[in-house]
Amino acid sequence: MSAITHLKNRQCRLASRPVGLPTPANWRFTEEAVAEPAAGGVLVKTLYLSLDPAMRGWMNEGKSYIAPVEINAVMRAGGVGRVIASNNPAFAVGDYVNAGLDVQEYCLISQENIKRSGMFKIDASLGLTTWTNVLGMPGMTGFFGLTEVGLPKAGETVVVSGAAGAVGQTVGQIAKLRGCRVVGIAGGKAKCDWVVSELGFDACIDYKNADVRAGLKEHCPKGVDIYFDNVGGEILDMVLAKITRGARIIICGAISQYNNTTPVKGPANYLSLLVNRARMEGIVVFDYADRYHLAINEMAGYLKAGTMKSKEDVVQGIENFPEALLKLFNGENFGKLVLQITSE
Amino acid sequence: MSAITHLKNRQCRLASRPVGLPTPANWRFTEEAVAEPAAGGVLVKTLYLSLDPAMRGWMNEGKSYIAPVEINAVMRAGGVGRVIASNNPAFAVGDYVNAGLDVQEYCLISQENIKRSGMFKIDASLGLTTWTNVLGMPGMTGFFGLTEVGLPKAGETVVVSGAAGAVGQTVGQIAKLRGCRVVGIAGGKAKCDWVVSELGFDACIDYKNADVRAGLKEHCPKGVDIYFDNVGGEILDMVLAKITRGARIIICGAISQYNNTTPVKGPANYLSLLVNRARMEGIVVFDYADRYHLAINEMAGYLKAGTMKSKEDVVQGIENFPEALLKLFNGENFGKLVLQITSE
Numbered sequence: 039m040s041a042i043t044h045l046k047n048r049q050c051r052l053a054s055r056p057v058g059l060p061t062p063a064n065w066r067f068t069e070e071a072v073a074e075p076a077a078g079g080v081l082v083k084t085l086y087l088s089l090d091p092a093m094r095g096w097m098n099e100g101k102s103y104i105a106p107v108e109i110n111a112v113m114r115a116g117g118v119g120r121v122i123a124s125n126n127p128a129f130a131v132g133d134y135v136n137a138g139l140d141v142q143e144y145c146l147i148s149q150e151n152i153k154r155s156g157m158f159k160i161d162a163s164l165g166l167t168t169w170t171n172v173l174g175m176p177g178m179t180g181f182f183g184l185t186e187v188g189l190p191k192a193g194e195t196v197v198v199s200g201a202a203g204a205v206g207q208t209v210g211q212i213a214k215l216r217g218c219r220v221v222g223i224a225g226g227k228a229k230c231d232w233v234v235s236e237l238g239f240d241a242c243i244d245y246k247n248a249d250v251r252a253g254l255k256e257h258c259p260k261g262v263d264i265y266f267d268n269v270g271g272e273i274l275d276m277v278l279a280k281i282t283r284g285a286r287i288i289i290c291g292a293i294s295q296y297n298n299t300t301p302v303k304g305p306a307n308y309l310s311l312l313v314n315r316a317r318m319e320g321i322v323v324f325d326y327a328d329r330y331h332l333a334i335n336e337m338a339g340y341l342k343a344g345t346m347k348s349k350e351d352v353v354q355g356i357e358n359f360p361e362a363l364l365k366l367f368n369g370e371n372f373g374k375l376v377l378q379i380t381s382e
Numbered sequence: 383m384s385a386i387t388h389l390k391n392r393q394c395r396l397a398s399r400p401v402g403l404p405t406p407a408n409w410r411f412t413e414e415a416v417a418e419p420a421a422g423g424v425l426v427k428t429l430y431l432s433l434d435p436a437m438r439g440w441m442n443e444g445k446s447y448i449a450p451v452e453i454n455a456v457m458r459a460g461g462v463g464r465v466i467a468s469n470n471p472a473f474a475v476g477d478y479v480n481a482g483l484d485v486q487e488y489c490l491i492s493q494e495n496i497k498r499s500g501m502f503k504i505d506a507s508l509g510l511t512t513w514t515n516v517l518g519m520p521g522m523t524g525f526f527g528l529t530e531v532g533l534p535k536a537g538e539t540v541v542v543s544g545a546a547g548a549v550g551q552t553v554g555q556i557a558k559l560r561g562c563r564v565v566g567i568a569g570g571k572a573k574c575d576w577v578v579s580e581l582g583f584d585a586c587i588d589y590k591n592a593d594v595r596a597g598l599k600e601h602c603p604k605g606v607d608i609y610f611d612n613v614g615g616e617i618l619d620m621v622l623a624k625i626t627r628g629a630r631i632i633i634c635g636a637i638s639q640y641n642n643t644t645p646v647k648g649p650a651n652y653l654s655l656l657v658n659r660a661r662m663e664g665i666v667v668f669d670y671a672d673r674y675h676l677a678i679n680e681m682a683g684y685l686k687a688g689t690m691k692s693k694e695d696v697v698q699g700i701e702n703f704p705e706a707l708l709k710l711f712n713g714e715n716f717g718k719l720v721l722q723i724t725s726e
Contacts, residue, residue, distance in 0.1 A: 103658075103659075289652070302651070308648055308649060308662070309633070311664035312447070312635070312636075313446050315447075315663075315664050315665065315669060319660070320659050321659065322659055325659060
């Protein structure tokens with residue numbers, strides 16, 4: 039009927055489960071025709087996809103907080119797109135939306151999935167890629183993990199690993215706005231300089247070139263009240279050795295361990311939780327879905343006022359998805375990693 | 383002046399810091415004269431001492447929740463004694479008390495230390511050794527760890543390791559009284575049978591003779607909502623694999639790791655905290671000192687009513703302290719381990 043049915047949809051599918059780091063052999067690109075949306079559905083053209091460490095977990099078999107991506111399924115991804123056909127009165131052609139789009143050029147979303155994926159219209163004036171970053175899932179993770187699990191109080195010392203990443207940017211900036219002392223941990227001088235000079239962190243420890251233990255000692259003279267952990271491994275142990283009484287450790291991720299082919303390294307210093315009457319608690323962002331709008335309103339206000347920033351590292355082209363994803367694991371990305379699928 | 387100054391006080395002192403399991407060479411017995419109490423002080427004759435896994439930690443150098451025992455100092459221990467001389471109107475000769483007495487036959491307690499050690503008169507009709515067990519520090523630890531950190535709700539499944547020990551007895555019985563399903567983990571058939579038949583646990587897994595993983599699967603069909611951990615190591619990891627969403631893990635101790643000469647085994651399954659939005663939190667009993675009397679009142683009521691029991695394993699003689707302590711680490715004690723210093 040329409041021009042839509044002549045469109046081809048390139049898709050990146052999970053061909054096999056990786057052992058260790060994903061390789062090109064784990065992926066398969068396919069093409070299929072695009073269909074018109076059914077009643078209540080919409081068709082979205084993918085503009086930007088959010089590439090996140092959590093994706094590595096979704097590629098594994100087994101129970102987790104979300105079902106694994108099935109073999110031969112289109113790889114799961116959230117992102118930002120534009121509605122190009124609508125059969126739903128709440129969305130008009132031309133609307134920019136944030137939704138679960140998956141790694142493909144077009145996403146047909148049923149009425150049921152609109153609700154399930156939490157699809158919503160976005161304010162493009164704040165920058166489209168911002169909605170994959172501080173206003174997207176990573177931002178929600180950082181915001182609710184810090185505020186609801188970390189319970190920061192003004193004057194406390196907050197340490198965040200992966201400080202220049204999407205979650206880290208959010209955590210550090212929100213902690214500063216709440217009156218905390220903020221110390222980041224990131225890889226490389228450029229990232230460390232940036233979170234201090236641009237985001238206003240009090241300090242940042244370069245784990246690739248500096249002694250993290252010494253850095254924690256220098257920059258956290260009163261100890262660590264809150265640690266927002268995105269990396270796990272040795273750094274988690276080093277921070278455990280520096281926590282204060284009643285400290286809160288938010289377990290958000292463990293990127294150092296995701297590609298292990300040996301067992302995960304458990305935190306040998308976990309008995310510091312006992313000595314310090316401290317707490318280590320996991321966070322899954324979906325639990326806060328009914329309050330995303332509150333965090334978005336608050337952070338959109340900061341972005342407009344210039345008291346908060348959002349930095350993305352944009353890689354071009356769906357065909358580069360497999361390679362781009364690896365940047366997360368070697369720490370090559372500088373800012374929230376985003377894959378641009380089309381320039382509209 | 384009085385007969386008191388003719389008494390000799392045998393004492394067990396820490397001669398050196400152990401590496402791994404304590405050996406006889408780590409201890410030294412001395413004898414000194416007993417002195418009259420100064421104004422505000424009392425002299426207590428030691429009847430029973432509480433032997434606890436935490437003692438192993440006090441023997442190590444380095445920062446913890448309490449200062450280490452100094453080399454050549456009398457070994458720290460809490461216990462039950464009888465006032466034999468008093469210069470304090472609150473305590474009369476003949477009063478039975480619970481106090482920090484240390485490993486010695488007589489303890490001279492100054493006015494300041496009466497307050498600091500939380501010394502208080504006890505009701506001997508409940509049994510003297512009970513005051514080292516469910517009505518003593520271990521009982522306070524189990525009571526407040528379970529109720530204040532674990533936050534049990536009726537119908538939840540509570541797992542407790544070291545189930546036949548002092549803390550485990552308290553945790554399991556209080557959890558049952560709060561309407562929970564209670565599964566113990568203990569070493570040997572006798573202990574397991576006892577916590578089920580005498581204390582009313584729903585089940586108990588014999589870690590020395592059974593597959594703990596299979597036992598957890600069988601006895602916790604809905605998963606583990608609360609785990610009260612006294613042992614650490616592999617068992618902590620097995621339980622982490624079975625926790626429910628929002629589970630609470632109380633870190634009370636890690637007896638499997640206390641005599642390690644290699645680094646502590648961190649829980650490799652700690653990312654289960656993330657998947658399950660669960661929490662692992664340490665407890666130190668001293669934080670609840672201002673409410674000990676509430677827990678004692680509640681549990682004394684259960685003991686009198688026969689709805690709670692307290693079992694002690696009593697070893698005789700101060701000279702046997704070094705050997706008796708080791709029973710905790712090979713799991714030989716059946717019930718709360720107590721050292722009887724004198725029969726009054």
